[in-house]
Amino acid sequence: MDTRFFRLTTSVGRLQKLIQKIKTEGMGHMDLKGSHTVVLCLLAACPEGLHFAELTERCELDPALISRVLASLTRAGYVNKDGAPGKYNALYTLTPEGLQCADRVNTVIAAFRQKADEDISPEELETFYSVLDRMTANLEGALQEKTTLFAPLQKEN
Template sequence: MIERFEQLTLGVSRIYKNIQKIKKQSMESFGLKSTHVMCLHYLSLYPDGLSAAELCRKCEENKAGISRILTDLEHRSLIQYLPSSGGKKYRSRAVLTEEGQAQSLQINQRILQAVEAASQGISDSQRAVFYRVLLQIGENLEEFCNGE
């Protein structure tokens, strides 16, 4: 049982560190930070835009972190806000500008390269099982944490 714990924590930690390294290296070429990756990625998937609250849920980031990222992306002219009825920026939908779309396309290509590299030697069926199990472990641990 302890060996499984060690394998899980070391494996997840190693994967996470490498993902962070890939994000950092990839973003430096755009003059962006690794924290921008997921926001740009999700905004590229939703051309009608996403609110800050929606990005918080999708990126699993806190409100303050998403707010900083969106402010930075807006200053870099990578996003703009659609007008909202309430007039509150937090409720407004952020959408990619043309420049944001171009950068997101390059970022998503880098993501695909990383996914392909990570998938070497793994069959489609093995990958499906891995992700199903990984997500289940995540859900189980979340329930454990919430139960305490």
């Protein structure tokens, strides 16, 4: 058994579940969903606004999900949509209420990030994120390569 692979997949899986739980529970206190987190934070970081395509690219989420999140945040009064109704080239910006909400979200994120980083030096964190980025890129590259690794197993007679 490849213990490194097992450790990586279980650790990343547990980490993803914890992050999702933090987002879901935290946003629930504001009557929002976990999927709203990244959109609010990105729009707060770009006061000039973002177009739909820019949001989907930066969030790395399904366009249909981004569409639902934007519609929900617009109905809640947190996001302005400037442009023709239903057009994907509209510009999305935060309202003053949206900015306040994003500030609250960023405060919670900073507190959890500080807790996660406890007893880890800045150098260790830099190394961790550098290695994580490279591993991700390596695995993305491996999936793009034409390989026989995923070829069906040959049954023995």
